[in-house]
Amino acid sequence: MTGLPSSLSEAATEVLLADLLDRPILTYDHLLYADFLKNHLIPNTPFLLSAAATSSWSSRLEWTIPTTNASAGPSRANLTALRRYGHHIVPIANTARREYSEFERTEGPLSEVLDIWEGKGKHEEAGGKGLYVKDWHLLEEVERAGGGAGEVYEVPECFREDWLNPAYTPYPRSSLATPGPDPASSPTASRSDFRFTYLGPAGTFTPLHRDVYASYSWSANIVGRKIWWLFPPDPEVWRKLGIPALGASGNDSGMEKMAFDVRDLEGDVGGIKILQEEGEVIFVPSGWYHQVVNLDFCISINHNFIAPATLSKAYDALEHAQMAVEESIADVKDMIRSRLGDKGEFDVGGVPEWEKEWVDEVQKLLEMDAGWGWRGFWLCVRTNIKSPPAASSCSTPTGLRNSPASGPSYCPRN
Ligand SMILES: O=C(O)CCC(=O)C(=O)O
Numbered sequence: 001m002t003g004l005p006s007s008l009s010e011a012a013t014e015v016l017l018a019d020l021l022d023r024p025i026l027t028y029d030h031l032l033y034a035d036f037l038k039n040h041l042i043p044n045t046p047f048l049l050s051a052a053a054t055s056s057w058s059s060r061l062e063w064t065i066p067t068t069n070a071s072a073g074p075s076r077a078n079l080t081a082l083r084r085y086g087h088h089i090v091p092i093a094n095t096a097r098r099e100y101s102e103f104e105r106t107e108g109p110l111s112e113v114l115d116i117w118e119g120k121g122k123h124e125e126a127g128g129k130g131l132y133v134k135d136w137h138l139l140e141e142v143e144r145a146g147g148g149a150g151e152v153y154e155v156p157e158c159f160r161e162d163w164l165n166p167a168y169t170p171y172p173r174s175s176l177a178t179p180g181p182d183p184a185s186s187p188t189a190s191r192s193d194f195r196f197t198y199l200g201p202a203g204t205f206t207p208l209h210r211d212v213y214a215s216y217s218w219s220a221n222i223v224g225r226k227i228w229w230l231f232p233p234d235p236e237v238w239r240k241l242g243i244p245a246l247g248a249s250g251n252d253s254g255m256e257k258m259a260f261d262v263r264d265l266e267g268d269v270g271g272i273k274i275l276q277e278e279g280e281v282i283f284v285p286s287g288w289y290h291q292v293v294n295l296d297f298c299i300s301i302n303h304n305f306i307a308p309a310t311l312s313k314a315y316d317a318l319e320h321a322q323m324a325v326e327e328s329i330a331d332v333k334d335m336i337r338s339r340l341g342d343k344g345e346f347d348v349g350g351v352p353e354w355e356k357e358w359v360d361e362v363q364k365l366l367e368m369d370a371g372w373g374w375r376g377f378w379l380c381v382r383t384n385i386k387s388p389p390a391a392s393s394c395s396t397p398t399g400l401r402n403s404p405a406s407g408p409s410y411c412p413r414n
Contacts, residue, residue, distance in 0.1 A: 005127030007203030051279025086111030096130030132200035214317035224298030321370035
């Protein structure tokens with residue numbers, strides 16, 4: 001891509017493109033909700049939607065400039081068009097600098113990052129070629145300013161039964177007990193929705209991870225190409241990636257051995273390597289680890305979502321996270337009991353006083369650690385049952401829904 005920085009040499013690009021199979025997963029021009037449900041959501045398998053799915057999006061028309069050089073791809077990024085959002089405070093990862101299991105991260109106005117990429121601003125590394133704007137809540141900011149997400153994109157039909165995001169409601173369902181600053185009082189992007197925009201030069205990347213809450217995600221390339229590695233929840237694959245075995249307790253010990261960048265691993269580690277072309281949308285199944293490298297300057301939009309057909313996965317993930325929190329602060333339970341003494345055994349509405357305090361402590365940490373607790377989970381279920389997000393043609397027939405595991409909203413463990 002002319003003009004914009006890149007941390008990828010031609011040789012590095014060639015290596016990335018080298019062992020790609022032609023279309024290793026199915027690609028559809030259009031996918032009906034019923035087929036999505038039957039063939040991908042419930043079996044939990046990935047697929048691509050072709051660029052036809054995004055061809056009418058305003059962002060694809062406005063944020064791209066057609067190229068004449070075929071080897072540079074059909075378009076290049078139009079950063080000038082993004083300057084209307086220059087005042088947004090965006091999260092910025094420096095993918096050239098690793099910090100523990102993440103990158104060094106800062107926040108700043110989008111206009112400053114655009115300046116650096118366009119050679120007008122200062123950054124210690126020439127052109128800011130490692131800088132990656134990640135998890136920018138662009139759509140929420142647009143809505144908060146009185147606009148509609150339609151000024152940027154339209155959610156593909158098959159992804160409309162989304163229990164995490166406000167695709168068809170005027171305001172984000174920010175009451176889902178997700179952590180983050182109060183949108184009204186903070187100048188920074190809020191954390192209340194799961195609709196993200198990413199932009200960064202060739203070579204910027206997202207390390208190996210799986211998505212929060214056992215959610216699914218879809219990701220659309222507005223401009224540029226990405227390489228994806230997708231790894232199914234298979235014990236043998238996980239072993240090669242250094243991930244503790246499936247079904248191990250919720251305890252995250254051992255995760256420090258997990259690969260950060262799969263390009264550093266030797267031999268065949270399994271999984272699927274996919275080239276996502278400009279305009280295409282990829283579906284990432286729940287619980288699949290994945291890594292992404294930008295081959296060109298890329299702008300992409302993605303949603304994480306939870307669907308009622310597989311609600312029990314989100315329930316299980318939260319239960320595991322709770323077990324991990326309980327294990328990690330087991331000593332706090334004894335401290336509470338000895339502080340309250342006999343008074344703590346006093347029964348309030350069927351639950352001893354010490355247990356109420358312990359449950360509150362666990363839930364507080366769970367919200368910080370897993371992003372939500374049981375209150376947020378059940379609020380999400382109730383909100384979506386009362387006011388379904390999608391037309392009935394795009395929602396799971398009742399008989400196919402997984403009933404969430406029964407029981408009270410929180411089962412204390414001794
Ligand atoms: O595009 C990227 O860099 C990362 C996207 C991703 O990991 C996701 O959608 O879950």
